[in-house]
Amino acid sequence: MAKQQLLKKNRGNDEVPDPTQGSQDVPGVDDLQVCIAHRAYELYEQEGCCHGHDLDHWLKAEQDVLSSNL
Known part of the structure; x- marks a missing residue:
């Protein structure tokens, strides 16, 4: 229990990025993959x-794919 409180205390208000949102920021990344x-x-x-x-x-x-898109 004390460990969880310590982790929460050290973490502050930093937001953890959602890994599923990464490819949505750049259009076409999923298509390229x-x-x-x-x-x-x-x-x-x-x-x-x-x-x-x-x-x-x-x-x-x-x-091959990247060179054909140039």
Whole structure:
């Protein structure tokens, strides 16, 4: 109980940001992520659905999508 009171005391009136609101501040972020995810899945399929390369596929897809939007 004392620990909770201490945490409340140290916290003050700072508002904690809502993590679900982050992408709504920037229009199109969700659309961009969906496009990247689709492209990454295409790359995954093109390479024979081989697991373990998800980061490589995501980064390549991100590069492809962002370069096509310029």
